[in-house]
Amino acid sequence: MLLVEANFVIGTIWERRPSLIYLTSFCQRYGVTIVIPEIALAEARASLLARIDRQLNALQQLRQWLNDIARAAEMGGLVKSAKQRLDAIEAELQKRKISVQDAIDTFVKACTVASITPQIWTRAYVRWKASLPPFKELDCLVFETLMDFLRRHKAPLTMFLTTDAEDFDHPEIHEAFRQRKALMLLDPYDVIVEFRKFYGVA
Amino acid sequence: MTMPRKSPKVTDGKNHENRLKEIRQFLLKEPEEVDLSNDEFIQKLLSPFADFPIEVTRRWAEEWREEHRRGR
Numbered sequence: 001m002l003l004v005e006a007n008f009v010i011g012t013i014w015e016r017r018p019s020l021i022y023l024t025s026f027c028q029r030y031g032v033t034i035v036i037p038e039i040a041l042a043e044a045r046a047s048l049l050a051r052i053d054r055q056l057n058a059l060q061q062l063r064q065w066l067n068d069i070a071r072a073a074e075m076g077g078l079v080k081s082a083k084q085r086l087d088a089i090e091a092e093l094q095k096r097k098i099s100v101q102d103a104i105d106t107f108v109k110a111c112t113v114a115s116i117t118p119q120i121w122t123r124a125y126v127r128w129k130a131s132l133p134p135f136k137e138l139d140c141l142v143f144e145t146l147m148d149f150l151r152r153h154k155a156p157l158t159m160f161l162t163t164d165a166e167d168f169d170h171p172e173i174h175e176a177f178r179q180r181k182a183l184m185l186l187d188p189y190d191v192i193v194e195f196r197k198f199y200g201v202a
Numbered sequence: 203m204t205m206p207r208k209s210p211k212v213t214d215g216k217n218h219e220n221r222l223k224e225i226r227q228f229l230l231k232e233p234e235e236v237d238l239s240n241d242e243f244i245q246k247l248l249s250p251f252a253d254f255p256i257e258v259t260r261r262w263a264e265e266w267r268e269e270h271r272r273g274r
Contacts, residue, residue, distance in 0.1 A: 007267075010263050010266060011263070012247060012248075013247055013248065013250070013251065014251060014259040014260065014262055014263045014266075015256075015259065015260050015263045016248060016256060016259070018233035018234050019233045021233070021238060021244055021248075022233035022236055022238075024243075024244065024247070025236070025238055025241055025243070025244050026228060026229070028243050029228070030221070030224075030225050030228070047266050048250075051262065096250060099249060099250040100250045102246065102250075103246060103247050103248075103249060103250050106243065106246045106247060107247055110243065136270075136273055136274060137273075137274060138270075138273065164270075166271065189233075192229070192233070195229055196229045199222070199225050199226055199229055200226070201226050201229045201230055
């Protein structure tokens with residue numbers, strides 16, 4: 001079982017990191033469960049779509065300026081042709097947005113999404129308020145979601161891969177995963193090595 | 203006279219062995235050595251930004267991480 005967070009999705013889709021693509025393909029081919037906390041998935045989805053939404057908003061702004069120009073400068077004809085170009089750009093951006101949503105949906109189908117419950121939310125809030133690692137609000141939610149998931153699900157090999165060492169690489173966090181018979185690893189290649197050991201390839 | 207049926211256990215055992223062999227073959231390769239150009243699942247994940255230069259999308263990822271670092 002491989003537990004991941006938003007960096008895994010961003011690292012695969014945006015950065016096209018070979019080790020992450022390799023792990024994603026390996027898990028999907030051979031039925032290794034990838035677990036992603038609901039909040040991490042929402043964060044990744046929002047980030048991947050944010051740039052396109054920003055461009056769509058910019059287009060909307062451009063249309064308003066063009067309307068002003070058409071009225072004030074009496075350039076209705078020219079503005080109309082400019083708007084036709086904007087329509088083409090918008091259609092392209094919408095197409096891209098759908099393709100991002102499809103990609104995320106495809107990823108989700110191959111994953112188990114660990115849901116947030118009010119109890120998890122409360123524990124994460126207390127952890128965050130008490131300034132306990134991983135310190136940030138979102139990361140506390142990710143951490144508590146995974147802890148809750150691991151209380152209820154076991155696998156012969158369980159690893160949590162995060163590339164966010166700054167927030168997660170603390171002895172308390174390592175210990176919490178160890179107590180739940182899981183390893184926290186900060187480098188995708190270390191995960192590959194663990195899989196190799198598990199399957200007797202190392 | 204009917205032919206004796208194969209024991210399902212033997213077939214399952216063979217399938218398991220073959221699968222294990224396949225898994226090991228995959229794991230023996232380094233990430234850069236695996237050809238995933240025909241892997242539909244991976245290609246669907248990569249398709250939205252496949253035409254973007256990698257430096258651009260990597261910069262976006264860095265900017266996203268920087269935003270996360272500055273978050274509370």
